[in-house]
Amino acid sequence: MKVEQIMGGEVSRRGILKSAVTAAGVAALATGGFGLFSRAEAKGGPTEKWPWPYEKLDPEKTAELAYNEWYRVFCGNAVISSVFSQLREMVGEPYKSFPVDAFVFLEGGMVGWGTVCGSNAGANIVSNLIIGPRIAGPECENGAQIGADALQWYSETPLPSYTPKDPRVKIEIVKTTSESPLCHISVGKWMKKSGYAITSPERKDRCARVTASVAYHLVQDLNAWKDGTYKPKSTWKAVSNAGITAQQNCTECHGSNIPVPPSAKK
C-alpha cells in the first residue's frame, strides 16, 4: 500500500520527520552513511588497505553478467560477482581472493526472510570493499555513500529498469516502485501488480532483471567515483531526521500513528 493510499491524500514520501535533531545528530551529517558514531582506526589486515584498485567497467556488460549470474547465485551474490569477475581479470588481487560465492545466502532478503533485498546488500558490499569503510578515513566515505545511494535509488525507481539483451522469459516485465529497500516489500508489490507467484519463471526473471538494474546503476556510480565526478545523491540521515534507524517513509508501515521516539539523552 502506498503512502498516498494510507494517508488518504498526497503526502511527501521524504522528509516527513524532522524531529529529534540533536547537536550530535547535526554533527553526524558531516560523515558518510549512518554517521552516528565517532571515527576509529581500521586494524589493517593485508586486504584492509583502501581504496582497492578499480578500473572503470561497462554498465551494460556488468548488467548482463549480473542477469545471468542470478540464475547461478541469485541476487546479492550476482551483483558482487558481476563486478568482481571482471576486476579479477582486469586487476587481479585482492579481487581474486575475495570469496564471492559465499554470499548466496543474501537471496530472498537473507535466507528467504525478506529483509534487505540481496541486490542492495551486494551493492553495499561492493562499494565498501572497493572504496573502503568510513572508519578508514574521509577519502573512503564514498563507499558507504554509494551504498546509501543504491538503497535510495532502488526504493524510488520503477524496477526492473534494465532489460537484458536476450531475456530467458520473453515477456515485457511489469515495473513497480518498492518505496523500500526490503525484499518482501519489493517482491510483494511486484507480485500484487503482476499477478505472478513467487515460484513463477516470470517472478524469477523479474528478480534477475532487478539484480541487473542494480549492478548497472552501481557501476555508473563507481565509474563516476573513479573519474572524480561522483556526487552523493542520498540525503537521508535517519538518526538526525527521524530519531531512529529507519527508512524515510514512516507512514508506509505505521499509517498515521507514527510513534515518537525518545529524543532526550536521559
Added chain:
Amino acid sequence: MKVEQIMGGEVSRRGILKSAVTAAGVAALATGGFGLFSRAEAKGGPTEKWPWPYEKLDPEKTAELAYNEWYRVFCGNAVISSVFSQLREMVGEPYKSFPVDAFVFLEGGMVGWGTVCGSNAGANIVSNLIIGPRIAGPECENGAQIGADALQWYSETPLPSYTPKDPRVKIEIVKTTSESPLCHISVGKWMKKSGYAITSPERKDRCARVTASVAYHLVQDLNAWKDGTYKPKSTWKAVSNAGITAQQNCTECHGSNIPVPPSAKK
C-alpha cells in the same frame, strides 16, 4: 506493537500461513536456507573452497571481543571481527586475507536504514564464509542454516542476553524481544520500553551487548557444527509456508488484513 495487541487476542506468532504450498515449495524444504532454487556449481576462486578450517572458540571470549569491537566498528563488523580475529591467530589464512573492516556499513541496519540488524548480517556472513554456501554442496548447507537460526534466535530471544564482564554503561539494560530480525523494529521496541534515545550511551551499550549476544550464540552453533552435533533449529521456509519471502509473523505489520500472494504459476 505486538501481534497480540494488533489482533486483540492471543495469536500464534509462527506458522500462521500455510497457504501456497506447491510441489516446488515442498521440494525446496529439502535444501538449506531459502531453498527456492536449484543447486549450481561454485566458480572456484582460491578462497572458494569450503569449509574453511575452523577451530572451536570460547563463546564468552568471543562475546567480549564483539562487545568491545562494537565501539570501533559497530554491530555487523564486530560480529565478524570477534570470530575472525581469533581465527586469524589460530588458523591464519584465509581469515587473514578477508577484509573484515569493510563491513562497518552494516551499522544501523545498513547505513542507518534500519533493515536487517547488522549483527544478524554479520552472523550470516561468518557462517557462510566458514561452512560455505549451499551451492557448494550438501555438506555446506549448514552455513545458510546456521544463518537462518541466527535470525530466528534473534527474533525470539529477550535481548541483550549477554552481559559483559566490565560494561561501559554500568546499569542493568532492559531486555526486549524484537519478533523480527530488523534493526528498526529491534531498536524501536527497546527504545519504547527503556525510554532511551538513539543517541544515548545506554542505547549504544544495548546494541553493543546485543552484538555480543549474537556472537556468543553464533559460536555455540559453529562449535556444535565442528563437533558434528549441530542440529538445525529454524524451521521457517518462507516460500513454501507463506508464498513470499517473509518473516513468519505476518500480522505484526499487516494486522488482520494479510494480503494473499498469487499462488499459481500462471
